[in-house]
Amino acid sequence: MKKSSGKIRYDLKKSPETVLKAAMEALKFLQQNSCSLDDYLDSIKGDALLRKRLSSLLFGCFRYGRVIDEVLKKVCNKPPALEVKNLLHTTLVMAKYQDALPCESVVNIAVTLARKEFNNFTARFVNAVLRKSLILLDSTVCDPLPNRISDRWKKAFPGEVYKNLSELFTQKAPSTVRLRSGFAIGNDPNLEPLELDLPWQFYCCNDLSGLLAGEDFAGGRFYIQDPAPAHVCKLLKDHAELLAENINFLDLCAAPGGKFIMNMELLNDLGKNVLSATAFDRSPRRLELVRKNLERCNIKGCVQTGDAADPAIYPNRTFELVTCDVPCSNSGVFRRRPDALWHWSKGNMADITTLQSKILQNAARMTAENGLLLYSTCSLEKEENSLLIEEFLQKHAEFELVEDKLFMPQILHDGTYAALLRKKAEAGK
Numbered sequence: 543m544k545k546s547s548g549k550i551r552y553d554l555k556k557s558p559e560t561v562l563k564a565a566m567e568a569l570k571f572l573q574q575n576s577c578s579l580d581d582y583l584d585s586i587k588g589d590a591l592l593r594k595r596l597s598s599l600l601f602g603c604f605r606y607g608r609v610i611d612e613v614l615k616k617v618c619n620k621p622p623a624l625e626v627k628n629l630l631h632t633t634l635v636m637a638k639y640q641d642a643l644p645c646e647s648v649v650n651i652a653v654t655l656a657r658k659e660f661n662n663f664t665a666r667f668v669n670a671v672l673r674k675s676l677i678l679l680d681s682t683v684c685d686p687l688p689n690r691i692s693d694r695w696k697k698a699f700p701g702e703v704y705k706n707l708s709e710l711f712t713q714k715a716p717s718t719v720r721l722r723s724g725f726a727i728g729n730d731p732n733l734e735p736l737e738l739d740l741p742w743q744f745y746c747c748n749d750l751s752g753l754l755a756g757e758d759f760a761g762g763r764f765y766i767q768d769p770a771p772a773h774v775c776k777l778l779k780d781h782a783e784l785l786a787e788n789i790n791f792l793d794l795c796a797a798p799g800g801k802f803i804m805n806m807e808l809l810n811d812l813g814k815n816v817l818s819a820t821a822f823d824r825s826p827r828r829l830e831l832v833r834k835n836l837e838r839c840n841i842k843g844c845v846q847t848g849d850a851a852d853p854a855i856y857p858n859r860t861f862e863l864v865t866c867d868v869p870c871s872n873s874g875v876f877r878r879r880p881d882a883l884w885h886w887s888k889g890n891m892a893d894i895t896t897l898q899s900k901i902l903q904n905a906a907r908m909t910a911e912n913g914l915l916l917y918s919t920c921s922l923e924k925e926e927n928s929l930l931i932e933e934f935l936q937k938h939a940e941f942e943l944v945e946d947k948l949f950m951p952q953i954l955h956d957g958t959y960a961a962l963l964r965k966k967a968e969a970g971k
Contacts, residue, residue: 565632579881602635604880715877720767762839769955794850794866796821797828819843851900860910870919874957927959
């Protein structure tokens with residue numbers, strides 16, 4: 543792996559040995575740097591096949607990391623060196639939880655790699671540990687959730703809820719798409735309609751790459767979207783009577799634009815007069831995706847780059863509708879970001895809630911009187927959700943809580959939290 547100018551590039555072929563080596567280096571980088579798995583994978587440029595294979599392997603390392611750790615404790619007399627441990631983890635995931643190659647072949651590839659990267663002694667150690675571990679993995683049962691989050695969630699959620707979270711952690715999230723309002727698509731055996739208590743239609747897709755190459759996607763009839771954000775937008779629909787007739791709409795932290803599109807359609811369906819609509823985000827790269835989605839879906843809106851926590855943005859403007867899906871711990875989307883639960887800590891939580899409070903304060907400043915403020919996260923943590931909203935309301939008497947809800951992760955959708963707030967008019971107006 544080579545790192546240059548902040549970009550990670552690979553000059554490798556795509557053999558299983560190459561993928562194992564790349565995964566070893568990726569785990570080491572993630573362990574030593576403040577970087578999410580998504581950001582790391584996004585930094586791999588120009589090699590889609592390697593990225594795909596590496597992504598699958600690394601996701602497995604986080605999903606099955608705890609059971610593998612338990613097995614290695616039984617097999618090893620003392621903890622192996624970090625690089626060796628990473629090789630053991632990646633190999634066991636490739637051999638046990640992927641079906642591309644027979645287990646024996648994967649072990650042989652790992653032993654060869656260990657000999658190249660380390661020495662003959664380490665190669666013999668890796669060979670012995672892997673063969674014993676593959677046998678023990680069949681009989682080792684443990685909670686897959688990382689210890690810190692496991693202890694926390696056992697206190698926060700009832701037994702059956704916790705059990706469901708634990709079971710979901712090792713499952714891959716389904717590929718889902720949302721059919722846009724007013725559109726229809728033809729029969730497709732790869733599309734399975736989802737039965738959800740939502741005003742929008744979602745499908746589970748068995749061939750996402752094929753679907754994305756078709757005319758329905760190019761024509762803007764649907765876009766990739768987990769159903770969870772629709773629960774957030776539904777709060778606006780449920781309280782549509784509170785929306786102004788003439789609306790300036792600001793979506794802070796808008797990328798990649800799914801909720802922006804959904805809310806724009808909702809305002810149109812409700813017959814509201816949208817005077818302006820702005821998708822705002824700090825990432826120019828992610829905003830480019832917003833631009834493409836809006837253009838493909840023929841949604842008109844202004845796309846602007848900036849920091850949602852900066853009190854200097856829009857100093858003299860207010861909006862009748864402000865939405866902010868703030869950065870969070872991602873604990874509600876752990877199937878898509880399993881590394882997030884391994885990185886969770888009280889220190890990180892404090893930093894996150896500080897940023898969330900700044901964005902919420904800024905959003906409140908820009909909300910017009912009698913306007914609505916919709917706050918949301920993809921977190922399950924009360925510090926980022928209900929407690930943060932309670933603290934905000936204690937300091938801002940001009941706001942009232944209309945409704946808030948925590949939606950737990952399920953087989954068909956991720957977890958999310960939403961709070962709809964209303965800014966009251968000044969007395970005497």
